[in-house]
Structure formats: structure tokens, C-alpha cells
Amino acid sequence: xxxxxxxxxxxxxxxxxxxxxxxxxxxxxxxxxxxxxxxxxxxxxxxxxxxxxxxxxxxxxxxxxxxxxxxxxxxxxxxxxxxxxxxxxxxxxxxxxxxxxxxxxxxxxxxxxxxxxxxxxxxxxxxxxxxxxxxxxxxxxxxxxxxxxxxxxxxxxxxxxxxxxxxxxxxxxxxxxxxxxxxxxxxxxxxxxxxxxxxxxxxxxxxxxxxxxxxxxxxxxxxxxxxxxxxxxxxxxxxxxxxxxxxxxxxxxxxxxxxxxxxxxxxxxxxxxxxxxxxxxxxxxxxxxx
Amino acid sequence: xxxxxxxxxxxxxxxxxxxxxxxxxxxxxxxxxxxxxxxxxxxxxxxxxxxxxxxxxxxxxxxxxxxxxxxxxxxxxxxxxxxxxxxxxxxxxxxxxxxxxxxxxxxxxxxxxxxxxxxxxxxxxxxxxxxxxxxxxxxxxxxxxxxxxxxxxxxxxxxxxxxxxxxxxxxxxxxxxxxxxxxxxxxxxxxxxxxxxxxxxxxxxxxxxxxxxxxxxxxxxxxxxxxxxxxxxxxxxxxxxxxxxxxxxxxxxxxxxxxxxxxxxxxxxxxxxxxxxxxxxxxxxxxxxxxxx
Numbered sequence: 001x002x003x004x005x006x007x008x009x010x011x012x013x014x015x016x017x018x019x020x021x022x023x024x025x026x027x028x029x030x031x032x033x034x035x036x037x038x039x040x041x042x043x044x045x046x047x048x049x050x051x052x053x054x055x056x057x058x059x060x061x062x063x064x065x066x067x068x069x070x071x072x073x074x075x076x077x078x079x080x081x082x083x084x085x086x087x088x089x090x091x092x093x094x095x096x097x098x099x100x101x102x103x104x105x106x107x108x109x110x111x112x113x114x115x116x117x118x119x120x121x122x123x124x125x126x127x128x129x130x131x132x133x134x135x136x137x138x139x140x141x142x143x144x145x146x147x148x149x150x151x152x153x154x155x156x157x158x159x160x161x162x163x164x165x166x167x168x169x170x171x172x173x174x175x176x177x178x179x180x181x182x183x184x185x186x187x188x189x190x191x192x193x194x195x196x197x198x199x200x201x202x203x204x205x206x207x208x209x210x211x212x213x214x215x216x217x218x219x220x221x222x223x224x225x226x227x228x229x230x231x232x233x234x235x236x237x238x239x240x241x242x243x244x245x246x247x248x249x250x251x252x253x254x255x256x257x258x259x260x261x262x263x264x265x266x267x268x269x270x271x272x273x274x275x276x277x278x279x280x281x282x283x284x285x286x287x288x289x290x
Numbered sequence: 291x292x293x294x295x296x297x298x299x300x301x302x303x304x305x306x307x308x309x310x311x312x313x314x315x316x317x318x319x320x321x322x323x324x325x326x327x328x329x330x331x332x333x334x335x336x337x338x339x340x341x342x343x344x345x346x347x348x349x350x351x352x353x354x355x356x357x358x359x360x361x362x363x364x365x366x367x368x369x370x371x372x373x374x375x376x377x378x379x380x381x382x383x384x385x386x387x388x389x390x391x392x393x394x395x396x397x398x399x400x401x402x403x404x405x406x407x408x409x410x411x412x413x414x415x416x417x418x419x420x421x422x423x424x425x426x427x428x429x430x431x432x433x434x435x436x437x438x439x440x441x442x443x444x445x446x447x448x449x450x451x452x453x454x455x456x457x458x459x460x461x462x463x464x465x466x467x468x469x470x471x472x473x474x475x476x477x478x479x480x481x482x483x484x485x486x487x488x489x490x491x492x493x494x495x496x497x498x499x500x501x502x503x504x505x506x507x508x509x510x511x512x513x514x515x516x517x518x519x520x521x522x523x524x525x526x527x528x529x530x531x532x533x534x535x536x537x538x539x540x541x542x543x544x545x546x547x548x549x550x551x552x553x554x555x556x557x558x559x560x561x562x563x564x565x566x567x568x569x570x571x572x573x574x575x576x577x578x579x580x581x582x583x
Binding site: 015016017018020021022023024025027028029031032035036039040041042043044046047050089092093095096097100102106108109110111112113114115116117118119120121122123125126127129130135136137160161164193218221222223224225229242243245246249254257258261264265268269271272276 | 309312313316317319320321323324326327328329330331332334335338376377379380381383384385387388389390391396398399400401402403405406407408409410411413414415416417418420422423424445448449452468471472475476480481484485503506507509510511512513516517530531533534537542545546549552553555556557559560561563564568
């Protein structure tokens with residue numbers, strides 16, 4: 001309603017809803033849409049159409065084959081575990097960075113982004129070297145019967161590595177913006193530390209934590225580079241779905257690869273939708289409060 | 291704890307002995323986590339790379355295959371990053387300076403590459419340009435190669451770094467508003483001089499920040515590039531792919547030597563990012579806010 005032109009109703013429909021004195025709308029919008037179409041929309045359509053060409057039954061048969069189902073279990077199970085670990089440690093880091101002063105804080109803050117900056121292949125071989133039987137960490141875990149490299153635990157490690165910065169970067173700004181006066185008010189009314197955390201901080205930080213965890217889960221579920229080195233890649237046991245797509249491609253089974261990719265895209269878009277809903281919910285809630 | 295009600299308001303948040311211990315425990319736990327989880331892998335890369343001594347390290351890096359992989363990685367970044375800068379500027383200009391139908395849909399579409407698995411991203415281009423893809427037969431008729439060649443690697447890299455610049459610029463330009471630009475236009479400036487003299491100087495730090503993120507990702511991209519590359523040594527192997535190939539040949543020292551170059555690039559990225567955050571207003575955190583007030 002607000003977006004409608006306030007002056008007299010136009011005869012022709014126009015893309016622009018409010019006139020601006022600035023130039024360049026056609027040029028910038030035209031370039032944006034063309035680029036988006038060529039780079040994202042056409043390739044996305046190609047893969048979805050290829051998957052759809054199979055027909056419903058064949059598609060369902062391909063994406064629910066036992067080896068594919070096993071790869072979903074490995075991928076989603078590991079990604080969910082990694083997302084929970086990311087939520088836990090991400091929350092800890094966001095809290096420490098937002099609330100406390102300590103020497104070297106800037107370095108720690110910069111370091112949190114390392115998994116974004118470090119190429120996934122490098123993370124993969126490095127984690128494998130650390131957690132292998134004779135690695136710096138692995139050699140202390142193996143005698144206790146804890147096998148990380150080439151087991152689902154290794155997949156969880158790699159997925160947590162790439163996922164936890166999403167939680168820190170989602171939660172940290174919210175904690176920083178939280179007015180200390182609210183906590184002071186709660187404290188002056190006799191609230192304990194635990195009560196201040198659960199009643200004042202948690203309700204504000206929760207949507208951000210949920211967003212960050214969803215992003216970490218999405219990244220973990222699609223992750224390839226850091227996982228394949230440490231996973232062992234045993235079909236039915238430690239084979240992730242992304243690797244299965246690559247395997248299908250190497251066997252020249254393009255249709256099978258496209259079908260599984262379609263299933264993964266469905267998951268990606270569901271998570272995107274969920275994140276957008278969380279943000280919409282937060283905006284509405286904040287709108288009500290003001 | 292309820293017995294401290296008589297104190298002044300700020301004293302209420304003064305930590306008790308117990309809370310100070312809790313604070314130290316949390317800080318130590320966070321630092322330990324980072325040391326084991328982030329610092330140790332970086333140290334391991336360099337230790338493995340130098341495990342056979344300096345000479346072996348230098349020899350590993352001076353292999354012709356590694357050098358050509360390094361050149362290809364540089365070339366791909368030099369093509370894909372400027373393209374995405376151009377897109378970022380155009381998209382943020384259209385989105386933040388005009389009101390139009392479907393704006394939030396457009397913003398969501400720009401985020402798609404962040405949600406898609408890199409392997410699926412690579413496969414998308416195989417579907418379009420591969421031999422069995424839409425344009426594959428036409429391309430091979432004209433002897434043009436996209437998949438298993440450099441253009442495919444560039445496309446896959448453009449896709450995975452697609453939103454980085456735009457996502458930095460859109461909130462930044464939205465917050466900045468368009469008053470200065472409108473004033474310039476009203477006073478008779480044309481569009482290009484507004485862009486060069488007002489918009490670009492105003493957004494330069496956010497633009498640089500997004501560019502660094504895009505460059506870092508384009509240097510390190512593995513999954514998407516791996517699908518379209520074909521792994522032809524000396525021709526379609528980027529540095530991350532060379533790391534993988536050396537590693538799979540059990541040439542661990544050489545793999546970690548090549549990986550150490552990528553790790554250095556990552557460290558440079560983090561330093562540049564933090565420098566921009568501290569010196570400019572981009573992504574400013576509390577500590578800098580406090581220092582300013």
C-alpha cells in the first residue's frame with residue numbers, strides 16, 4: 001500500500017514504484033538482472049530441468065537408492081551434530097568477544113574468520129594430518145579408542161570447523177548492541193546472573209543464534225573440500241552426498257548427479273526460507289516493541 | 291546476591307569474586323578452543339611443509355606444475371573479482387537508490403550462491419556447457435571449450451563469489467543514504483561524475499572489504515572448481531586442486547608446501563580485513579566504538 005505512487009494512478013505498470021532524481025536505474029538494473037540470469041538463474045534452471053526430465057518415479061528411485069539414502073544419513077547427521085557444536089562454541093566465543101576485555105582480543109576476533117579465509121582443501125589435509133593415528137592430536141586419542149580421521153567423527157570435526165564462524169558472526173553483533181541498562185535494571189530488581197542470562201539476554205540473542213546455527217548447518221551439509229580428505233569416503237559409511245554427486249559425474253551418470261543435486265538444492269532452499277522467516281519474525285517483533 | 295540492592299546502579303554489575311572466576315574460565319575456554327581448533331591446523335600446515343627442510347620446501351614450490359597452478363589461480367581471481375565488483379556496484383546502486391517491485395526477491399536471489407553446495411554449483415555449469423549440456427554440442431562444433439577448460443573454472447569461481455561485494459555494499463549504501471548524490475544531480479552533475487566523485491569515494495572501504503572477501507574465496511575455491519576443471523596438470527589445475535593431487539599421490543611435503551602458500555594468503559586476508567575494520571567504519575565492533583566515544 002505504501003509502495004503505491006501517491007500521485008494520480010498511472011496508465012501503464014511501471015517497475016519503479018517511487019520516482020528518484022538519480023540517474024542510472026535502467027543501466028544498473030539491466031546489468032544486475034542480466035548478470036544474475038546468466039550466472040545464477042540459467043544454470044540453476046538447467047540442473048532442475050535435467051533432474052525433472054527423469055520423471056517423478058525415476059527421480060524418486062534415484063534419490064532414494066540405498067547408497068544415496070546412506071549418504072543423506074551421513075551428511076545430515078554429521079551436519080546436525082556439527083551445527084549443535086557450532087552453536088555451543090560459537091555462542092561461547094560471541095559472548096567472550098562481546099562482553100569481556102582481554103589482551104589480544106583483536107587477534108582472536110580476526111582469527112574467528114579463519115575458516116572463511118582458509119581454502120577448504122587446506123583445512124581438509126591439515127585436519128587429517130592432526131587427527132590421523134600418528135598426528136599431533138590423533139596420537140593421544142587413538143589409545144583411548146577414539147578414532148577421528150576416516151570416521152563420521154572426522155566429518156563432524158571438519159563440518160564444525162567451517163560452520164562455527166557463522167554462529168559467532170550472527171550472535172556477536174546482537175550481544176554488542178544489547179543495552180547494559182536492561183541488565184542493570186534486572187540486577188537492581190534482584191535477578192541472579194543466571195536469571196539475567198535466561199530472561200534478558202537469551203530472548204534477544206536466540207533468533208540470531210538460530211540464524212547462525214541454520215547457516216552453519218547449510219554450510220556443513222553442502223561442504224565438500226574440507227570433508228573428503230578426513231572422511232575416508234567409504235560408501236554406505238562415511239560417504240557424503242556432495243562426494244556422491246562427484247562420483248556419479250566420474251561415472252558419466254549425469255542424470256543421476258543432477259537428480260541428487262536437485263535433492264540437495266531443495267534442502268538449501270528450505271534452509272534459506274527458514275533463515276528469511278526467522279529474520280522476518282525478528283523484524284516484526286522489534287517493530288512491535290517500538 | 292540479592293543483598294547488594296543498596297549499592298549504586300553501576301556497582302550492581304561490578305563482578306563479584308565468583309563472577310570474576312566465571313569470566314576467566316569462559317575466556318580461557320574460548321582461547322583454548324581457538325588454539326586447538328584454529329591455530330593448530332595452521333601450525334600443522336607449516337610444520338608439515340618444512341618437515342624435510344627449507345631446500346625441499348623451496349624445491350616443492352618451484353615445481354613447474356605448482357607454478358602454473360599459481361598462475362592459473364591468479365588469472366582466475368583477476369577475472370572473477372572485477373566482474374563481481376562491477377556487479378556489486380550496479381546491484382547496490384539499483385537496490386539502495388531506487389524503489390521497485392520485487393526488491394526483496396532480488397536481494398534473496400543474490401544470496402542463492404551462498405546456500406548452494408559448491409559441488410552442485412560446479413555441476414550446474416556442466417549442465418549448461420558440458421558435452422551433454424544445453425550449449426555443449428554447439429560449443430564443440432565451434433571448437434570452443436568451457437568445461438574442463440579455463441572459462442569453466444572462471445564461471446564456477448564467479449558463481450561462488452557472486453554475492454560477496456553486493457552483500458557488503460547494499461547495507462552500507464542503505465545506511466549512508468543518497469542525500470549527497472541527489473544534491474549533486476540537482477546541481478547539474480551527470481550520473482558518471484556522481485559515481486566517480488561521490489559514490490565511489492564514499493563506499494571505498496566497504497567495496498574494498500567485499501573485494502577482499504571475494505578475492506580470498508576465489509583463490510581458495512575447491513569444490514565448484516574441482517567439478518569443472520578436469521584436473522589437467524599444468525592447464526586446468528588451480529592451486530587448491532594441485533594441493534589435492536599432490537596429497538592423493540602421497541607427496542605430502544609438496545602438498546603442504548603448496549598449501550602453505552594458500553594459508554599465507556588466508557592470513558593476509560584476515561590482517562587486511564581487521565585493518566579495514568579498525569581504520570574505517572566498516573563492520574565496526576564494540577571495542578572500536580568504545581575507543582571513539
